[in-house]
Amino acid sequence: MTNEPRPAGVTPPVAVVFASVVFIALSIAALGVVSLVLDADVIPVRGLGAVPGVVGQLVALASFAGQLFWGLRADPPSYLTAVPCAIAAYVGEVGGVVVGALVSGADPARGAAAAGSVALGFAGPVVAAVGLVAGLFGILLVRSRTSGPRWGWEDDDEGDRAA
Template identity: 35%
Template sequence: MAADGSDGPSQGPVRPPVALAFATMGFIALLIFGLGMTSLAMGEDVIASPGLGQAPGIAGVVCATLAFAGGLWAAIARAGSRTDAAAPARDAAPASAGAGSIARAGARHPSYWGALWTTAATFLAYLGGVWFGAVFTGADLGVATAVVGRLATTWFGVVVAAAAFVSSWAGIALVRTRARRPRWPWEDEFDE
């Protein structure tokens, strides 16, 4: 009933694959924007070592995006599958309480702690991708390590971690929230 536009009960949370897609696109946008603006504000390139080209940066962003998507999926995937699987068990044993009911409640709402783990995985994957990208472009191990050390200890590293944290938090919030679509005042049929 709510699907046809009527003012029925809440349609529930956003499905995990949709939340993952939106959050991943948001992460990529925030990461590229944040690194660009930080580079502009600091007056330095993200990877300041000459001769490396763009390959280490591209490898870092690709690895970070894959780690972000994997980490966020691990945090939110249980929300859709366990909610449906837990419903028959809840109806079959309504008087049961204890650890099983807590696990079902946790399965329905993914924890915001997943944003922390996703951020850590994304940050490490970005650094690893830049390191491997630098090594594969012909840089010495010392140069690749120096580039990664600089990224990890400057504002560029903070930007990567912040983009991952904000986007993963938003992805988890999309799955947890029970919001309905917005409605304009003239859509209410009772005004007539």
Template identity: 40%
Template structure:
């Protein structure tokens, strides 16, 4: 039984890696497309380096993974995906604030930038990217190692 548990953990970890890559792809493309449509940048504060955005993305991945992996290991319901999206958004805001502080910006300006992101358009984009990625990962785990199958794909003995 311990081998099955270890195998499930390894499978959950592998699915988490793929989900995290998908999350990053959705995050970057979503922020880019919405920023293009709105004709604005995610961080509009002049004089900022790229560090706040990079650290925000890293912290968003960590927040996403911190909620998604335990949900995958427990085979939780797909409803946990909302928590993963929220954790990713909170991680992004914290990462931007920390990145701004590390890059030498005044602490009040750093908090202002992070607060602006928290109450503006990037937050829903991050949440949606996290929800989509986590929901797909949870659906894959809940489908089991054989994956989901249509009725006509099942072996003959399953119909009895």
């Protein structure tokens, strides 16, 4: 075995994957909890089904991940990169709800009403806040210069074991 130093921090593509998982998990959980606390629907427009919400989350996830990947190109990336990630998640959620409503066969007026309720209600700001937190998490992963955990025997040489 060689004693080559491990790379410091996490690579940007890996950080985007981890931050994306955090984003989607926190987004779904936060929307559910806030909906429960406020006793309100995430998308209050009746007759749309689940498709607009699912498509909205997928587009928000893709927008968030793309913006974070773009922002992590700097060395080191700025923590302010999380702000465009939050904006991208918000816009992706609102736009995705419109697309999801149209894909599900709803008329455009219902799709626009659903997008407006997401943009002006609690769902849009919740998704933006989660995008900010998950973006900060991804940036923190790249900026950290620590190595991963290692077992004690990983650093031993062959000669040290015989002694």
